[in-house]
Amino acid sequence: MSAADPRPTTGGPLPRKVLIANRGEIAVRIARTCRAMGVATVAVFSDIDTGALHVHVCDEAVRLGGATPAESYLRVDALVEAARRTGADAVHPGYGFLAEHAGFARAVQDAGLTWIGPTPEAIAAMGDKLEAKRRMAAAGVPLVPGAELPNGELPDAQLARLAEEVGFPLMVKAAAGGGGKGMRVVEGPADLVDAVAAARREAEGAFGDGTVFLERFVARPRHVEVQVLGDVHGTVVHAFERECSIQRRHQKVVEETPSPGIDDEVRAALCAAAVQAAAAIGYVNAGTVEFIADETKLAARRAGEPVEPRDCFAFLEVNTRLQVEHPVTEEVVHVHDTATGALTPLDLVRCQLLIAAGAALPFAQDDLRQVGHAIEVRLYAEDPASGYLPASGTLHAFDPADGEGVRWDAGVVEGDTVSVHYDPMLAKVVASAPTRAEAAGRLARALDDTVLLGATTNRDLLVDVLRDPTFLAGDTTTAYLDERYADDEARRFPPTAEATQLASIAALLTTVDDQRAGQLAVQGAAALPGVPPGFTNAAAFDPEVTVAVEGDVRRLRYRALRDGRTAVWTLDDDGKAGAEVTASVHGRRGEELDLEVDGHRSRVRVTTRGATHAVRTPAGRVTVHQLPRFPEVADEAVAGATLAPMPGAVVTVAVAVGDRVDAGALLCTVEAMKMEHRVTAPVTGTVEEVRVAAGQQVDADEILVVVTPDEPEAPQAS
Numbered sequence: 148m149s150a151a152d153p154r155p156t157t158g159g160p161l162p163r164k165v166l167i168a169n170r171g172e173i174a175v176r177i178a179r180t181c182r183a184m185g186v187a188t189v190a191v192f193s194d195i196d197t198g199a200l201h202v203h204v205c206d207e208a209v210r211l212g213g214a215t216p217a218e219s220y221l222r223v224d225a226l227v228e229a230a231r232r233t234g235a236d237a238v239h240p241g242y243g244f245l246a247e248h249a250g251f252a253r254a255v256q257d258a259g260l261t262w263i264g265p266t267p268e269a270i271a272a273m274g275d276k277l278e279a280k281r282r283m284a285a286a287g288v289p290l291v292p293g294a295e296l297p298n299g300e301l302p303d304a305q306l307a308r309l310a311e312e313v314g315f316p317l318m319v320k321a322a323a324g325g326g327g328k329g330m331r332v333v334e335g336p337a338d339l340v341d342a343v344a345a346a347r348r349e350a351e352g353a354f355g356d357g358t359v360f361l362e363r364f365v366a367r368p369r370h371v372e373v374q375v376l377g378d379v380h381g382t383v384v385h386a387f388e389r390e391c392s393i394q395r396r397h398q399k400v401v402e403e404t405p406s407p408g409i410d411d412e413v414r415a416a417l418c419a420a421a422v423q424a425a426a427a428i429g430y431v432n433a434g435t436v437e438f439i440a441d442e443t444k445l446a447a448r449r450a451g452e453p454v455e456p457r458d459c460f461a462f463l464e465v466n467t468r469l470q471v472e473h474p475v476t477e478e479v480v481h482v483h484d485t486a487t488g489a490l491t492p493l494d495l496v497r498c499q500l501l502i503a504a505g506a507a508l509p510f511a512q513d514d515l516r517q518v519g520h521a522i523e524v525r526l527y528a529e530d531p532a533s534g535y536l537p538a539s540g541t542l543h544a545f546d547p548a549d550g551e552g553v554r555w556d557a558g559v560v561e562g563d564t565v566s567v568h569y570d571p572m573l574a575k576v577v578a579s580a581p582t583r584a585e586a587a588g589r590l591a592r593a594l595d596d597t598v599l600l601g602a603t604t605n606r607d608l609l610v611d612v613l614r615d616p617t618f619l620a621g622d623t624t625t626a627y628l629d630e631r632y633a634d635d636e637a638r639r640f641p642p643t644a645e646a647t648q649l650a651s652i653a654a655l656l657t658t659v660d661d662q663r664a665g666q667l668a669v670q671g672a673a674a675l676p677g678v679p680p681g682f683t684n685a686a687a688f689d690p691e692v693t694v695a696v697e698g699d700v701r702r703l704r705y706r707a708l709r710d711g712r713t714a715v716w717t718l719d720d721d722g723k724a725g726a727e728v729t730a731s732v733h734g735r736r737g738e739e740l741d742l743e744v745d746g747h748r749s750r751v752r753v754t755t756r757g758a759t760h761a762v763r764t765p766a767g768r769v770t771v772h773q774l775p776r777f778p779e780v781a782d783e784a785v786a787g788a789t790l791a792p793m794p795g796a797v798v799t800v801a802v803a804v805g806d807r808v809d810a811g812a813l814l815c816t817v818e819a820m821k822m823e824h825r826v827t828a829p830v831t832g833t834v835e836e837v838r839v840a841a842g843q844q845v846d847a848d849e850i851l852v853v854v855t856p857d858e859p860e861a862p863q864a865s
Contacts, residue, residue, distance in 0.1 A: 158506030162186055162237030162261055165500075166230040167205065168251075169241030170220060172558030172574060173469070174201035177239050180496040189233045191226060193219035195568065200560055207233050215568050220244045221355045223251050227258050237261035237503065239496075243570070246468040247274055247323065248355070263503040265377075265432045265467045272428055273465040276322050276360055280462070286427035288420050289461040291439055293362035295322075296343065303340055309361060310339055316364040318397075319346040323356035327398025328822075332364055345816075345823055348798065352818065367624040369408050369440040370394070371460065373421030374476045374495070377430040378502050384512045385418040386480045386493060389472055392623045393612065395535050396822070400605070400628070401612060402472035403522040404479055407583060407621030408445055409459070416456035424465065432502050433495050435470045437463040442624050469495060471525070471575065474556055478521035478579040482510045490516060520586045521579040524594070524609045528571040528602040531638035536792050537571040537819055539847070540564070540602035543756040545573075548596035552579045552589050565602045567794045567819045573604065583621075587613045595768065598754045600761045607640040608632070642769045647696050649751065650762035650769035652715055652730045653742055655680075655692060655703055657753045657760065658773065659713075660735065680773075691718075693774040700774070787835065787854045789826050791845040795819030800841055802852065806834045814852045815839065830856040 164187040167174045178188045178201070190205035195214045202208045209229035211219040219225075221244060230238055238255045240246035246264070249271035255262045264270070273279045277295040284290055294309045310317060310333070319342050321329025329350030331342040343359060351357035374386040390406035391399040409417065421436035438460040448454045473495050481490035493515070501509065528538045545561040557574035565571060578590035591613040594606055612618050617631060632638045642650070658680050680692050689706045702718040712731040716724035733741040733748065740751045752763040758773040798816040802808060808828045816823050836853040839845060 158501070158504045161500055161504050162235075162263075164189060164206075164233065164235040165237045165239050165263065166191065166226070166233065166235040167201070167239050167241060168220070168226050169239075169244055169246070170196055170199060170201050170558070170569065171572070172201075172556045173241040173243075173471070175204050175558055176474075176556050177241060177496055178204045180494055181500070184497060184500060186500065189229065189235050191220070191229050193568075195566055199563070200558055209233060214566075215352075216244060217352070217355065223248075223254050226251070227254050227260075230255075230260055231258065235260070237263055237500075239263040239499070240468065242468045242471055243353075245355075247466070249274060261503050263432070263499050265430055265434060269428050269430055270467045273467050274323055276320070276362075276464055279465060282427060283424055283462045286423055288424050288427075289457065291363055291365065291461045291463060293360055295360045296358075298358055301343075306339060306343065307336055310336065313361045313363050316366075318362045318364045319343050319359050320362055321346065321350035321354060321356075322358040322360050323350060323354040327394070327396050328353035329357075329359060330397045332397075349818075349823055365439050365441075367442055367626040368392075369406065369442055369445070369624055370399075370437070370463075371406050371409065371417065371440045372435045372437040372466075372470070373418050374470070374473070374480075375421055375425045375430065375434050375436055376495075376498055376502070376508060377425055377432065377434075378508045379431055379505055380507045381429075382508050382511075383422050383425045383430060384508060384510075384515065385422050386476050386495075386515060387517050388414060388417055389470075389475050390623065391472060392625050393618075393627050394625055395531075395628050399472065399525065400527075401522065401524050401609070401618075401623075402475050403520065403583070403586075404475050405517060405520065406440075407623065408442065409440065410448060413440075413445065413448070413456045413459050417460055420457070420460070420462075424462065428465075430465075430467075433469050433473075433499050435466040435468075437466060439463050469499065471572075472523055474554060474575060474577045475521045475523045478552075478554060478577050479517055479519050481516050481518055483514050483516045485514070490518065519579055519581050520583040521577055522583070522586045522590050522613070523575055523577040524590060524613070525572050526574045526576060526594075526609070527605045528565045528573055529605050530603045531605050531608040531632070532635050533792070534635060535605075536824065537567075537822060538565065538603040539567050539571075539794050539819075542573075542599070542601040543759070544598050544600035544754050544761060546598040546754070547574065547576075548593045548598075550578075550589055550593045550596075552586070553577070553593045554579075573602075584619060587619060596752075596763060598752070598761050598763070600754065600756050600759060600770070608638055611640060642697055642767045646764050646767035646769050647699070648717075648728070649742070649744060649749070649764045649766055650760075650771050651694060651696055651701065651703060651717075652728065652744055653740055653751045653753050653762050653764065654694065654755075654760040654771040654773070655705060655715065656713060656730060656732055656742070657735075657740065657755065658692070659705075660732070661755070693776070695772040695774055697770060787830060787832065787856055788850045789814055789829060789852050789854070791817055791847055791849045791851055792824055792826070793817075793819050793847045795824070795845060797839045797841055797843045797845060797851070798823060800837060800839065800852075802834045802837065804834055804837055808832065808834060808854060814854075817845065817851075826851055828852075828854050830854055832856040 166189040181188045188205040190202045190208040213219045245251040249267040252262045252267040316334045319331040329346045331346045333342045346359045347357040370392045377383040389404045391402045393401035440460045444454045444459045480493045547555045554577040578586045580586040691704045704716045706714045712729045715728045730744045742751045754761040760771040762769045795817045798818045800815045801813045810831045812828045832854045835855045
């Protein structure tokens with residue numbers, strides 16, 4: 148079959164106008180393909196998404212109201228009405244929210260609209276994970292043990308019996324969704340009840356369905372999935388596998404194809420099992436069949452032991468939607484034209500629209516080719532060094548770096564505010580290359596060269612992973628992050644002394660140059676042109692500035708030399724100057740400096756927003772903040788106080804005034820970014836104040852509970 152001359156179909160016309168029932172980068176990505184196909188688009192948005200990127204890239208947009216998902220993107224009636232109001236004749240759900248909600252798919256079809264996704268029946272069958280397992284067992288696909296939990300109140304004894312049947316450790320998982328939401332690992336019976344309750348609440352908030360189930364937790368597996376496509380004429384094909392093993396909080400962070408851990412025979416068996424699974428449920432449109440791959444058996448095969456390929460993996464679930472990581476597949480899978488030999492990149496969203504219109508797939512399995520290697524990372528607004536806490540705030544600077552083979556799927560632009568109400572992913576970044584090592588290098592460089600100021604992100608961790616010898620060796624099980632970055636401190640990446648010095652000097656010289664040109668504002672007031680930063684009218688003293696470099700406060704003294712260079716000294720706490728460093732700027736082009744420091748020239752980029760400089764040096768990235776010359780006195784902290792880790796809503800309060808608590812005891816839980824965060828007692832003592840109640844919105848660093856520590860016992864008289 149030729150991709151340029153696809154087989155005839157009985158499909159109808161493409162949709163004229165598609166309502167995209169989602170937000171963020173996936174809505175932007177769907178709109179891009181729709182525009183390329185000549186299809187109009189309609190965005191939907193909440194009250195706090197009025198200026199969001201997905202709203203601007205679509206032809207029309209409809210306000211849903213509210214701020215939380217339940218008030219906006221999870222409202223089936225409002226979404227169907229938005230399509231009717233704008234004359235849209237099709238709905239694409241994206242992923243997350245209602246993408247795997249059979250009721251939404253039926254409501255769309257009942258309204259006479261085209262649903263761009265699998266049938267409601269397939270969604271319902273695969274959404275019931277245990278029903279999915281039964282169907283896969285009938286189809287002969289290997290399984291992971293599990294058990295369904297009925298909705299509503301469940302006696303603790305009955306829950307314990309089900310858990311014992313599954314076996315510890317186990318996972319509590321949301322039946323209606325994925326992406327790590329509504330998921331908990333339970334090591335033993337003591338944590339089971341609380342884990343199930345928390346998972347139910349989180350699943351209800353994320354997907355509008357609090358149904359959860361239990362599944363055996365397999366230690367150190369590989370998470371491998373297969374992209375499948377099925378049309379209404381009964382054809383099902385696969386577009387090869389992706390490995391998504393590197394996860395935190397059970398949510399994927401790094402994805403790639405092909406998997407570095409499986410051989411060609413296992414790959415063939417895996418992909419065949421995925422097609423078999425999809426065909427067994429009459430699957431239509433794009434979907435993903437997920438598997439757990441046993442690394443122990445895969446390693447045995449690599450060592451030459453006789454392990455059957457189908458014994459190396461077990462069915463996990465079917466995601467009845469487009470996956471977050473679908474760009475990885477698109478970057479390496481091509482359609483081969485047998486007539487011309489040309490290779491055309493696979494566009495999965497285009498395939499979705501064609502299938503939804505009733506067309507047959509315009510290619511057969513043998514037409515698909517996998518060329519090269521692709522790696523994707525998810526850039527999150529979160530702090531890996533604080534337990535991966537989601538972060539909110541304004542993106543004061545965001546300039547993604549281009550490069551050969553680099554693709555950005557972003558849902559934000561500079562100036563956007565990262566909300567506490569939605570998933571904190573800012574963008575997906577994909578790099579492809581002929582080899583895995585090259586793809587990793589390209590991706591690390593693109594992340595390194597990207598300018599980011601504002602919300603804390605996981606960028607440093609991603610770069611470190613991509614350059615880690617263990618990752619480059621392909622040792623990427625689901626235990627990777629826990630093993631390689633075992634604690635919060637291991638996820639901190641302080642800049643080197645060389646990078647810190649270079650960045651400090653670059654920021655200083657940029658500030659001097661800008662202020663001389665009259666382009667710099669100091670503490671809200673325009674600086675006089677020609678007056679250097681830190682100027683003093685005492686001729687005996689050189690100008691001096693104080694900066695914070697990644698939290699390290701330093702004083703810099705400088706002097707212009709007659710040969711055009713600048714002498715810079717770093718002062719210690721006593722004001723004594725260290726060794727002199729000479730620096731000069733040989734040229735400046737916007738934010739790019741040709742900087743020489745003690746005879747060593749390098750290209751440095753300085754991006755300035757207010758008093759903060761994001762500096763990219765060959766030795767690493769450093770943030771330099773110029774401190775005011777006359778700082779205000781900081782507020783005094785309340786002793787024994789626990790603070791909100793980020794803006795969010797209080798879910799539960801576990802204590803009352805007067806309660807005795809031990810250090811580490813649960814005080815309250817705060818929901819933010821669709822995840823629950825436990826706030827625990829910092830000391831053993833008595834609860835003196837409870838300043839919040841369940842349902843209350845709180846800001847970052849707001850005091851929640853105050854615990855008065857116990858006084859130490861007086862020594863006994865001898």
